[in-house]
Amino acid sequence: MTNLGVKFAGLDCSSPIWTASGTFGYGAEFDRFLDLRALGGIVTKGISPKPRAGNPLPRICETAAGMINSIGLENVGVDGFAQNKLPFLRKCGTNVVVNFFGETIDEYVACGAALDALDGVDALEMNVSCPNIKKGGVEFGTESNVLRDLVRACRAAIKKPLLIKLTPNCTDVVSISRAAIESGADGLSVVNTISAMAIDARRRRPRIATIFGGLSGPAIKPVALRMVFEVHRALPDVPISGIGGIQSGEDVVEFLLAGASTVQVGTQNFAEPSAAARIGEELKQFLSEEKIDDVNELIGGLKIK
Ligand SMILES: Cc1cc2nc3c(=O)[nH]c(=O)nc-3n(C[C@H](O)[C@H](O)[C@H](O)COP(=O)(O)O)c2cc1C
Numbered sequence: 001m002t003n004l005g006v007k008f009a010g011l012d013c014s015s016p017i018w019t020a021s022g023t024f025g026y027g028a029e030f031d032r033f034l035d036l037r038a039l040g041g042i043v044t045k046g047i048s049p050k051p052r053a054g055n056p057l058p059r060i061c062e063t064a065a066g067m068i069n070s071i072g073l074e075n076v077g078v079d080g081f082a083q084n085k086l087p088f089l090r091k092c093g094t095n096v097v098v099n100f101f102g103e104t105i106d107e108y109v110a111c112g113a114a115l116d117a118l119d120g121v122d123a124l125e126m127n128v129s130c131p132n133i134k135k136g137g138v139e140f141g142t143e144s145n146v147l148r149d150l151v152r153a154c155r156a157a158i159k160k161p162l163l164i165k166l167t168p169n170c171t172d173v174v175s176i177s178r179a180a181i182e183s184g185a186d187g188l189s190v191v192n193t194i195s196a197m198a199i200d201a202r203r204r205r206p207r208i209a210t211i212f213g214g215l216s217g218p219a220i221k222p223v224a225l226r227m228v229f230e231v232h233r234a235l236p237d238v239p240i241s242g243i244g245g246i247q248s249g250e251d252v253v254e255f256l257l258a259g260a261s262t263v264q265v266g267t268q269n270f271a272e273p274s275a276a277a278r279i280g281e282e283l284k285q286f287l288s289e290e291k292i293d294d295v296n297e298l299i300g301g302l303k304i305k
Pocket residue numbers: 020021022023045046069071073099126127165191192193215216217218220243244245246264265266267268
């Protein structure tokens with residue numbers, strides 16, 4: 001029997017394949033498309049202290065090999081999540097990782113602490129790609145010192161495994177990763193969307209109402225792989241969840257070889273709601289063809305000499 005199970009920052013995962021925040025609703029929406037128990041984990045849409053309506057339309061557009069979104073972190077808020085979304089997730093048979101954010105450090109701490117206290121939440125993933133209102137709107141995750149303060153404050157309020165979801169919109173992903181881990185994070189999710197824009201030439205207008213959005217899909221896979229590899233090379237003991245343009249079992253293997261021990265399927269869920277299950281089958285097929293009996297053998301196994 002081939003072993004697909006991995007350990008990740010204290011979580012036992014039956015598969016290294018999770019689904020990514022914002023691309024898989026709150027899990028229930030996808031229940032009729034695939035067996036959720038086949039997943040190693042579900043990461044929820046990002047939760048904020050209060051519900052949010054998100055940005056004006058249009059807030060999604062297709063690009064070559066991907067899409068740009070500026071949803072504006074629309075979500076049901078902590079109370080709505082606890083009352084209406086968590087009861088399903090508690091019974092879904094896989095790890096429930098709740099993505100969360102705030103506009104200030106105090107909001108992050110309040111949100112993280114409230115989610116940490118909920119039965120049925122297995123781990124927290126902190127989205128640090130949000131603008132820091134008190135620092136002129138710069139993303140929290142782009143400056144080591146800002147990130148350090150944020151992670152320290154949240155760590156003190158959160159007992160469950162805490163993952164920091166890195167933004168690729170930074171100059172040195174390794175120093176940002178070090179700051180997150182030294183401040184108490186248990187693992188890293190690498191990466192969020194890349195800042196981007198698209199223009200409608202005939203109308204001479206941006207295709208997204210907020211002008212800028214986040215690029216995702218296969219277009220970002222090489223960038224994400226590079227960042228996973230860089231972080232793993234510098235911090236080999238840190239659990240990494242690899243994210244960016246995963247569409248196939250072989251894509252998963254590439255992220256594992258680069259140093260991720262879990263991966264997250266994102267944009268592909270929109271085109272193919274059962275993608276994560278198919279990708280899991282393809283991973284099994286790859287292992288069988290390559291005569292690998294434990295998926296853990298692949299993690300960090302890239303040959304560079
Ligand atoms: C429509 C949409 C909404 C997203 N919402 C969130 C979110 O709420 N929080 C977050 O941390 N990442 C969010 N993401 C980022 C994804 O979780 C993922 O990091 C990114 O899309 C790259 O993976 P992919 O190329 O497989 O989509 C969102 C992505 C998309 C496309």
